[in-house]
Amino acid sequence: MSVDLEKILRETRTVAIVGVSADPSRPSHDVWRYLRNASDYELYLVNPTVGEIDGAPVYPSLADLPVVPDLVDVFRRHEHLPEVLAETIAVGAKTLWLQQGLWHEQVARDGAAAGLRVVMDRCLKVDHARLIGPRG
Template sequence: MCLFHIVNSKGILFVKYSLLTVEIYDNIMELGGIVLNTISNMLQARTWAVIGASDNKQKFGYKIFKCLVDNGLEVYAVNPGVSELLGQKCYASIKDLPTKPEAVDIVVPPRHGEQIIRECAEAGIRNIWLQPGADSEELIKIGQQLGLNVVHHACIMVELNK
């Protein structure tokens, strides 16, 4: 059973499907967008931003960005202290991205998370992945209160390589 949150100007509608077909998916998208509700569904997102992307190969911000790129995804690096990563421009903030990603992976300490989650909500980004170490119960609660889909206590690199 798949549970989707449809978020549009009229609020949130919960829709359950036992089998998601292309036709149903297209109909959901026409209603105003989809908030992916499970890890496996979030992994279907094709465009990502990595908040806390790093040019230090030892840091998870680098490893996660590279993993997403290596998996053929369109990925934007976000870090105000880095200008370029793996030959791609690095953006100072979510607001600077050329297009809205379907999902955001957050790889920064929890003390920075609330501002980032609120910026994602303001930008209309509904799918947030909090990496282990970037998550906290408070951030999960804030994301859920804002109507966001929040994956936590899971590493995207592990999930992509299953």
């Protein structure tokens, strides 16, 4: 399953970061900070256990977002990925992006069958910096 990462990144306008952490030492927080500072994406943070991060609201689920995100960037454990896929399909997002270290063949197959572009085991920050660059 081949996807054009640069095309995805250039077409994306809204990103939901699922599993974002308020802890600045966590990778999800680092990716959010990078995207906030280096991209033009509208960012939406999702984590049912956090109310806000640096003044930005954090939503309990994808269904609670005020918009349909183009891309859902996932920082959740492997066993939660099917649930995140179901939520991603339900809200009508276009791309499911599983962060570096996350790989789930069944989620990829089911996501593709539902019309999603699925990216696995890639860091959104790294690929954005490499292919688009700050405010590119």
